[in-house]
Amino acid sequence: MNLLEMSIAEPFRRFFDKAMIFLPNLFMAVLILITGIVLGIILKSLFLKAFGEIGIDKFFGRLGAGEMMKKGGVQEPVSALLSKLIGWLTALIFAGIALSTIEIPAVEKLVDKLTHYMPSIVIALAILFIGYLVGNFLGRAALIASVNAGIKLSGLIGKAVRFTILMLSATMALEQLGIGKETVIIAFAIIFGGAVLALAIAFGLAGKDIAKEFLEKKIKGEEKKDEIEHL
């Protein structure tokens, strides 16, 4: 083996050997990526149709999701967003598979980490979304019930119920992501406990006359109620 062959031809040969291993993998990765993108587009349009058929926009509209999105500047309906999300997730999963096909250790490591973290992100987002919907629904139910009971602080009650559920879901989402696990739970407990204590003190100090009146009514008998028979 002469010097020329060693210094020039050998690296080229090694490069060629590596390229011969790498190129089919790259080709396969591109193919997988394209398949993922195409499948994502197909799934997106299929799910968009299916969501339209089952009236998912109406359902989320009733739960207040449409309002939430409009407030956040999102004009698209929930069905379009969900089907887009499904499309993107499909493309992302295929992109992950494609990257791991290339067999580059650094990329493999990164993909591995992302793949492991991805479900947590999806679950955390789902928790936040469901929390928002449940918070809106129960907050409105509490508001209506307290208005019908004639409670002057109905608005505050509705907001408190909504805020508590939102906070609970945010805590659960952060816990799912593993961000400051203990800190978040302790912070939630402190804030929630503090709010309850503050309310108890506020009611105790500010509402002692009301409490007295309430107890007097209970013990001495209620004031005369309307006698209308509604039915």
Place this chain on the structure above:
Amino acid sequence: MQEAAIDYESFFLEHSVVPFKLTTPYHGIPGKGSAFKIMFEIAKALNVKACAVVDSDLRSIMPGWIDLLIRPVLKAGFDYVAPLYHRHKYDGTITNSIVYPLTRALYGKRIRQPIGGEFGFSGKLAKFYLTKDVWESDVARFGIDIWMTTTAIANNFKICQSFLGAKLHDPKDPGKDLSEMLYQVVGAAFDLVETYSDAWKQTGASEAVPTFGFQYAVGLEPISVDVDRMIEKFRLGVKELMDIWAKVLPEETAAFLQKIVERDKEEFHIADEIWADIIYNFAIAWHKKTVSREHLLKSLTPLYIGKTASFVIENRDSDAYAVEEKIEQLCKVFENKKTFLAEKWQ
């Protein structure tokens, strides 16, 4: 002649001192509708020609009531006998302001007490009721009365009403939640509007139904009403629930509600046109599921209370006939606006 007029046999009528009671085990949704279902089952099993049901808390029930509820079925071939009473002018406000005008406008029969509580029906109709799969819905509870009446009308059964006199009953249960009652009754009525949309779209102007029984004036117990508290609840509703109503009501109706809260008690008045608009728009929102159905109807409570307060203020010095005339006017407004409902009902 004098002897012939006296029916001596009636002096020697024998009454059983041991009442006949039949009890059955029951599993399912507890409620009046579920109890009625058992009555229908028994009527079917015994193959009865006619059957009558009455509320259990009545104080003014007379033996003649059973005759008035049964005889039109047995002797005149009717399938459904609704009650007709004289009630206090402030009583039966859900009936007077929602159920009667809506039933009359949509199905074209002037049944004055469509949710009266006392009914006579034929064995044929009882069997027909049992063919319907509604016993897990609100029909099983407060919704049964409107369901029986509407089902009978919309399926072309022969309908009449019998005058029973005064309706007096035990004091109501204070634990009974008005919004829950309103939700069940109005929800059942709106469900029926959905079920029978083809029938009511084809129905023209309303007509009177045959009425049995001799009508006479009756004395009624006075009723105490706290209008100030009612208006206060209405104001609270306008302040807190306008976000929900705005999704359901036209802009001008919402603007009117915002304006009326500033008025004094004596000027507090919700016109019939506004009220008909509110009910029809709530029916459309129910149908289109614009808002959660339970939230929608429970949010109707402050509006209903406001309308009731307006009715009480308006009729404070009116006698029963004048009040009946006002209800008649409200019904006509509902009938005139029916085309609006039909147009929006897609």
